[in-house]
Amino acid sequence: xxxxxxxxxxxxxxxxxxxxxxxxxxxxxxxxxxxxxxxxxxxxxxxxxxxxxxxxxxxxxxxxxxxxxxxxxxxxxxxxxxxxxxxxxxxxxxxxxxxxxxxxxxxxxxxxxxxxxxxxxxxxxxxxxxxxxxxxxxxxxxxxxxxxxxxxxxxxxxxxxxxxxxxxxxxxxxxxxxxxxxxxxxxxxxxxxxxxxxxxxxxxxxxxxxxxxxxxxxxxxxxxxxxxxxxxxxxxxxxxxxxxxxxxxxxxxxxxxxxxxxxxxxxxxxxxxxxxxxxxxxxxxxxxxxxxxxxxxxxxxxxxxxxxxxxxxx
Numbered sequence: 001x002x003x004x005x006x007x008x009x010x011x012x013x014x015x016x017x018x019x020x021x022x023x024x025x026x027x028x029x030x031x032x033x034x035x036x037x038x039x040x041x042x043x044x045x046x047x048x049x050x051x052x053x054x055x056x057x058x059x060x061x062x063x064x065x066x067x068x069x070x071x072x073x074x075x076x077x078x079x080x081x082x083x084x085x086x087x088x089x090x091x092x093x094x095x096x097x098x099x100x101x102x103x104x105x106x107x108x109x110x111x112x113x114x115x116x117x118x119x120x121x122x123x124x125x126x127x128x129x130x131x132x133x134x135x136x137x138x139x140x141x142x143x144x145x146x147x148x149x150x151x152x153x154x155x156x157x158x159x160x161x162x163x164x165x166x167x168x169x170x171x172x173x174x175x176x177x178x179x180x181x182x183x184x185x186x187x188x189x190x191x192x193x194x195x196x197x198x199x200x201x202x203x204x205x206x207x208x209x210x211x212x213x214x215x216x217x218x219x220x221x222x223x224x225x226x227x228x229x230x231x232x233x234x235x236x237x238x239x240x241x242x243x244x245x246x247x248x249x250x251x252x253x254x255x256x257x258x259x260x261x262x263x264x265x266x267x268x269x270x271x272x273x274x275x276x277x278x279x280x281x282x283x284x285x286x287x288x289x290x291x292x293x294x295x296x297x298x299x300x301x302x303x304x305x306x307x308x309x310x311x312x313x314x
Contacts, residue, residue: 004066004099004172007080008034015064018058019048022064023098032164038218046069047094049106051118058122058195060100067169070116070186072156073104073141082298087239090306092116095143097169099124102145104187106309119234120192120312129181133170135163146282147186162287189310198310213292213311222300222313229296233303234311242299249292 004024006013011026011034018028028044030036047068050053055065062271073091075083083090089109094116096103106121125147132146141153141163189198194208203214215231221231227243230236258264259281266276276284 005157007168007172010034011209018045019052019067020229021048021051022059023048024064025068027066027169029070031161032168044223046115050115051094051096054105054120054192055096055116058103058190059098063098063100065096065098065296066173067162067165069095069097069158069162069166070107071095071158073106074153074155076301076305078298078301083302090235090302093155097173099173101186102130122190122192122195123187123309124190125184125187126182127173127270128179129185129240130174133174135167135170148181149185149248153187155259168222188300192312201308203307203310211313213307213313215307218303218307219300222303229299229303233306243294245295246292248297249288253285253287253292256281256288 003052004013004027007027008030011030014025015022016025017023023029023044025036027035029041031040031113033124048065058077059065071091071093072088075087075091079087079091092107092109092193094105094107102125104123104125106119107116108119109116125145129148130145131148134144135158136142136144140156141158141160143158143163143166145153147153184197185201189200190196191198191205191208191210193210194205196207198205198212201215204210204211218232221232223233226246227239227241230239230242255264259266259276260278262278266281269275
């Protein structure tokens with residue numbers, strides 16, 4: 001097992017099995033000061049149990065879990081400006097730190113705050129592939145990783161207790177990964193069935209044949225079906241809300257097109273307002289059409305990100 005030294009003078013390294021997963025109890029079950037607490041054990045057992053379908057077969061020989069933390073995956077500028085609180089739903093991840101790797105599990109929250117479920121998205125990076133790892137922030141904590149391929153990732157909404165723990169743990173992991181980096185030199189996606197590395201933007205596993213949702217289907221569903229992009233990516237509620245906006249814009253476009261072509265007469269104007277002319281209707285159609293394109297392009301960018309992180313068809 002990769003040698004990770006004891007973090008605290010009051011704890012000795014010890015490996016045990018929780019929920020079928022090898023763990024370093026002296027790290028996983030203690031706070032940032034090395035004090036073991038029953039609450040931390042309960043939280044760890046719950047998290048590992050929710051990853052029971054993947055972690056036992058994902059871990060390599062002599063690999064043990066050191067820490068588990070929930071966060072929001074890195075967000076683009078467009079996502080930060082347009083998603084709002086939906087970012088917490090669409091990009092929620094659980095980071096599993098082992099003595100060998102950083103594992104990133106895509107999860108979805110359950111109703112009424114009853115934990116989360118793994119949605120069959122898994123990524124991994126070896127510590128040898130990290131150039132640096134930092135915890136930043138005071139009231140709101142973020143986790144910044146820089147890989148040897150010069151890519152950076154910023155994880156959001158790391159809770160305060162986890163941030164303190166990570167500040168103590170990461171210095172012991174990144175120097176331990178100062179050896180030979182892999183060919184990827186960064187984070188890679190893994191097939192949820194066979195756990196082999198997936199090729200970016202190739203939507204079928206070359207090893208086991210598992211098929212993933214693809215960008216071509218996303219593109220036509222996003223623009224041709226109201227709410228179709230979100231529904232295809234697996235977000236039915238958001239797709240329904242988006243469909244309502246799509247349908248409203250489509251009705252407006254059809255109405256203005258009929259007025260512009262003189263197929264239907266425009267409604268009588270309100271008192272004090274000018275009537276809608278064919279030229280005015282054509283301009284209004286163009287404005288609504290642009291809004292429709294902008295709204296659906298933003299949706300396409302949101303969902304393309306999810307699709308590129310590999311969403312199985314089944």
